[in-house]
Amino acid sequence: MTDKILTLLQTQYFGLPLGIYIALVFGMIIFFFLGLIIGKAKSKKKVKKLLESERKDALNRSRSVIKGQVAEQIAPFLPNFPANSSEVRFIGKPLDFVSFNGMSQGKIEDISFIEVKTGTSELSPIEKSLKEAVRLGKIKYVEYRIN
Numbered sequence: 027m028t029d030k031i032l033t034l035l036q037t038q039y040f041g042l043p044l045g046i047y048i049a050l051v052f053g054m055i056i057f058f059f060l061g062l063i064i065g066k067a068k069s070k071k072k073v074k075k076l077l078e079s080e081r082k083d084a085l086n087r088s089r090s091v092i093k094g095q096v097a098e099q100i101a102p103f104l105p106n107f108p109a110n111s112s113e114v115r116f117i118g119k120p121l122d123f124v125s126f127n128g129m130s131q132g133k134i135e136d137i138s139f140i141e142v143k144t145g146t147s148e149l150s151p152i153e154k155s156l157k158e159a160v161r162l163g164k165i166k167y168v169e170y171r172i173n
């Protein structure tokens with residue numbers, strides 16, 4: 027039986043024994059699966075690194091948002107705030123505060139819209155449009171009566 031197998035493996039096809047072709051096929055299969063295993067390991071490592079990076083970034087953004095919210099709440103009591111803290115009302119969106127300047131003396135002289143920013147944060151598009159509407163004087167006083 028082994029003699030028949032040896033004879034078959036030594037049979038020449040295109041100048042090479044069949045055994046060489048079989049060894050090449052097995053080698054290709056082994057290297058294919060080895061490549062798959064290595065590729066999956068590298069991919070897992072890359073995903074893990076990316077996930078860690080994204081978690082760090084999300085945590086930093088979350089911290090920035092919380093710092094900004096705390097700063098908004100305490101801003102009227104900090105030095106150099108542009109209005110009297112007793113005349114300020116928190117709105118939240120689309121701006122942080124409205125100050126009714128002069129209200130504590132019994133007569134409102136003017137009204138200020140105040141947006142608190144921390145770090146390098148910038149005005150949102152809606153905040154920019156509000157600022158532009160104020161700059162253009164597009165402000166109304168509306169009295170709404172319910173009977």
